[in-house]
Amino acid sequence: MGKQVLGIPFEKELRADYINGNNLDCRKSNLRIATVSQINIGSTGSLDKSKKTSKYIGVSHKHDERRNHHFWRASITPSKGEPIIEVLFPFTDEGEIESAKK
Known part of the structure; x- marks a missing residue:
């Protein structure tokens, strides 16, 4: 859904990254274009x-x-x-x- 909001073609290696971490929040202001590597760098685990x-x-x-x-x-x-x-x-x-x- 985020790719559609940002207009990223599905065959591209780019993804939609959710700034606030909530992938149900598809407002354009909460989305940014990122690679898988960039998204993984910002991912979180069990600790705050x-x-x-x-x-x-x-x-x-x-x-x-x-x-x-x-x-x-x-x-x-x-x-x-x-x-x-x-x-x-x-x-x-x-x-x-x-x-x-x-």
């Missing part, structure tokens, strides 16, 4: 987005589902592929600061 977003560049949240642990991650990752370097820190304010130093 404000809790897993760092104010530091290069620092992101990581969740180990097997052990249900949360970490701050400092990593260097090419645009496509696995991280070249990845260092994990405790999911605390101090851990966030330490990961930003790496």
